[in-house]
Amino acid sequence: MMGLPNCREVALLLSREHDQPTRPRRTLPVRIHLLICKACRPYERQLDWLQHTLRRLQDTQSPTTLEAAARERIQARLRQERDRQRS
Amino acid sequence: MDLDPERWLTEHGDALFRFALLRTSRRDIAEDLVQETLLAAWRSRDGFRRDASERTWLVGILKNKIRDHYRDQGKQENLATRVAEDDGQDDLDRWFDETGHWRVRPARWGSDPLTQVELEGFWLVLSECIDALPERLRDGFIARELSALTSREVCELLKISDNNLYVLLHRARLRIRECVENGWFKKEDHRS
Numbered sequence: 001m002m003g004l005p006n007c008r009e010v011a012l013l014l015s016r017e018h019d020q021p022t023r024p025r026r027t028l029p030v031r032i033h034l035l036i037c038k039a040c041r042p043y044e045r046q047l048d049w050l051q052h053t054l055r056r057l058q059d060t061q062s063p064t065t066l067e068a069a070a071r072e073r074i075q076a077r078l079r080q081e082r083d084r085q086r087s
Numbered sequence: 088m089d090l091d092p093e094r095w096l097t098e099h100g101d102a103l104f105r106f107a108l109l110r111t112s113r114r115d116i117a118e119d120l121v122q123e124t125l126l127a128a129w130r131s132r133d134g135f136r137r138d139a140s141e142r143t144w145l146v147g148i149l150k151n152k153i154r155d156h157y158r159d160q161g162k163q164e165n166l167a168t169r170v171a172e173d174d175g176q177d178d179l180d181r182w183f184d185e186t187g188h189w190r191v192r193p194a195r196w197g198s199d200p201l202t203q204v205e206l207e208g209f210w211l212v213l214s215e216c217i218d219a220l221p222e223r224l225r226d227g228f229i230a231r232e233l234s235a236l237t238s239r240e241v242c243e244l245l246k247i248s249d250n251n252l253y254v255l256l257h258r259a260r261l262r263i264r265e266c267v268e269n270g271w272f273k274k275e276d277h278r279s
Contacts, residue, residue, distance in 0.1 A: 008188075
């Protein structure tokens with residue numbers, strides 16, 4: 001197994017793929033590691049699942065968005081402040 | 088583009104709210120913090136650099152508002168323990184042994200997406216997991232994954248380099264992954 005990266009290195013690479021502006025091409029040693037490693041493969045899927053779920057939590061239907069009433073309240077307050085400063 | 092607090096609310100309101108919600112666990116307080124943040128931003132709009140990211144600027148103001156909020160409450164937010172906990176990169180040894188192998192192998196979670204009802208329950212588990220992160224990991228993770236800042240914007244917000252950010256988010260994900268596995272996937276009763 002010489003030259004192959006270990007799990008510690010591969011796990012960092014997998015995480016980085018989610019943050020780098022352009023997804024880097026995986027090198028052959030990394031691809032081989034992921035083919036044969038029974039720990040890193042599930043980890044890769046877990047990261048994808050988390051990513052997908054975190055994105056869904058940003059949908060409008062999610063429990064993490066501003067409610068319409070709160071949004072209107074804040075909007076009214078902002079408008080008041082803006083108009084006050086302009087006049 | 089004109090600086091306009093109503094447009095900020097439309098474009099960045101949810102991102103700010105999510106950040107505040109995760110830091111305070113209270114919707115009403117988070118709503119107030121969003122309002123205070125946008126008001127403060129409007130009043131200090133002359134200080135905004137046109138070439139900078141609006142969202143990063145607003146989240147930066149929000150972070151200060153959250154700190155003020157806890158200070159007013161006389162809570163230091165366990166700051167001392169959190170800082171002590173977050174002492175650099177050494178915690179990677181928690182997950183990997185001397186040979187670089189996983190100490191505990193990540194489990195198979197299945198790939199089914201959550202139903203809408205499950206998503207509500209999952210959110211509760213996830214927010215506890217995020218809350219347990221050391222402060223900088225938590226801020227970075229929320230900004231990147233829930234307030235949808237780009238990597239560059241999170242670097243700007245936390246004043247760290249690209250490489251530091253990659254490692255910081257990696258460490259956050261390792262903790263979140265483990266916490267979600269134990270708190271959600273191994274507890275079927277959460278799931279409907």
